Amino acid sequence: MKSVAEKMDAEITLGAFEYRKYFPDSRRAVRFDGDEVSSSSPLATAATPTFRDFVDTWWRENEIRWRRNTILGNRAVLNRHLLPAFGDRPIGEITKAEVLAFRAEVAQCAGRSGNETLSPKTINNLMGILNMIMTEAADRFEFQNPVRNIKRLRLRRKDIQPFSLEEVRLILDTVRSDYKQYYTLRFFTGMRTGELHGLKWSRVDWEARQILVRETIDKGVIDYTKTDGSQREIAMSSIVYDALQAQHKVTGDGEYVFVTRDGTPLDTTNVTQRVWYPLLRYLKLAPRRPYHCRHTAATLWLAAGENPEWIARQMGHTTTEMLFRVYSRYVPNLTRRDGSAFDRFVTGAMNGGLDSEE
Numbered sequence: 527m528k529s530v531a532e533k534m535d536a537e538i539t540l541g542a543f544e545y546r547k548y549f550p551d552s553r554r555a556v557r558f559d560g561d562e563v564s565s566s567s568p569l570a571t572a573a574t575p576t577f578r579d580f581v582d583t584w585w586r587e588n589e590i591r592w593r594r595n596t597i598l599g600n601r602a603v604l605n606r607h608l609l610p611a612f613g614d615r616p617i618g619e620i621t622k623a624e625v626l627a628f629r630a631e632v633a634q635c636a637g638r639s640g641n642e643t644l645s646p647k648t649i650n651n652l653m654g655i656l657n658m659i660m661t662e663a664a665d666r667f668e669f670q671n672p673v674r675n676i677k678r679l680r681l682r683r684k685d686i687q688p689f690s691l692e693e694v695r696l697i698l699d700t701v702r703s704d705y706k707q708y709y710t711l712r713f714f715t716g717m718r719t720g721e722l723h724g725l726k727w728s729r730v731d732w733e734a735r736q737i738l739v740r741e742t743i744d745k746g747v748i749d750y751t752k753t754d755g756s757q758r759e760i761a762m763s764s765i766v767y768d769a770l771q772a773q774h775k776v777t778g779d780g781e782y783v784f785v786t787r788d789g790t791p792l793d794t795t796n797v798t799q800r801v802w803y804p805l806l807r808y809l810k811l812a813p814r815r816p817y818h819c820r821h822t823a824a825t826l827w828l829a830a831g832e833n834p835e836w837i838a839r840q841m842g843h844t845t846t847e848m849l850f851r852v853y854s855r856y857v858p859n860l861t862r863r864d865g866s867a868f869d870r871f872v873t874g875a876m877n878g879g880l881d882s883e884e
Contacts, residue, residue, distance in 0.1 A: 574618030646679035710769040716823035756842040
């Protein structure tokens with residue numbers, strides 16, 4: 527099927543595609559008999575609305591099912607990239623060549639956080655939104671989606687830098703006292719920044735010794751968690767339980783566990799720039815995003831020999847796939863179980879060790 531699809535795509539590009547040849551029993555075949563279909567002439571024969579007009583319809587129909595962050599992200603992509611590029615084009619006339627040229631142009635746009643260009647992940651996300659729009663339009667107006675066979679850009683694997691247990695101890699011993707409990711939870715619960723900043727005392731179950739992750743906060747707005755799987759119960763270790771007990775003496779009369787001096791939830795940028803990075807510089811530790819505290823929790827759980835499925839649930843992952851793909855390579859360095867046990871076992875067996883024991 528992949529080979530056939532590639533052949534069809536090549537014929538469309540060359541203007542030699544014959545619909546009936548591939549779909550002889552299709553009810554649409556008669557519409558295309560005798561017609562040549564080129565890359566600049568989509569299968570649709572009826573007039574189609576402009577990209578901008580169709581997006582208005584598509585947005586109204588889909589906005590209701592999106593979460594706040596998705597709405598903000600999708601709107602940003604539309605306003606910054608898709609509408610300026612395709613807004614006035616009849617949506618059924620947009621070609622694969624135009625889409626590829628658009629992607630190449632977008633790849634030269636300046637990125638964020640000091641990046642010279644947009645990352646492949648950002649470009650793939652942008653193209654994914656375009657594909658959703660074009661797929662829906664192609665289904666309604668019966669033309670071929672020009673994004674359909676465009677492959678995603680390859681993503682480079684990012685190395686994570688979890689803190690060692692010695693570094694964690696150093697940080698907690700040095701950080702200013704009003705943030706010690708905060709970073710204790712960051713290192714030993716695996717909670718995301720928004721989940722921790724939005725944590726309310728009503729979500730701390732002292733009897734069951736659990737933290738109930740139900741909300742996240744972003745730019746001062748409480749919202750649903752990142753995914754359904756992020757709704758979870760995190761078991762309190764003794765160090766986390768003690769930290770929360772100490773914090774309760776400070777902010778237990780309020781709604782949120784961690785707050786500013788004014789009693790409002792913590793601001794991510796403020797904490798990062800005024801507490802986190804200055805602390806790492808002072809300790810001469812490599813600068814790392816606060817998110818690496820979450821990575822640290824995962825690697826420490828793995829190093830302690832906890833069940834991977836339990837760890838995945840604590841992290842808010844629905845499967846262990848990400849756990850093994852992202853974190854497992856750190857386990858040998860943390861546990862010193864780097865194959866030496868297997869080496870001793872095999873060496874002993876090959877030298878007659880097992881026979882001698884029997």
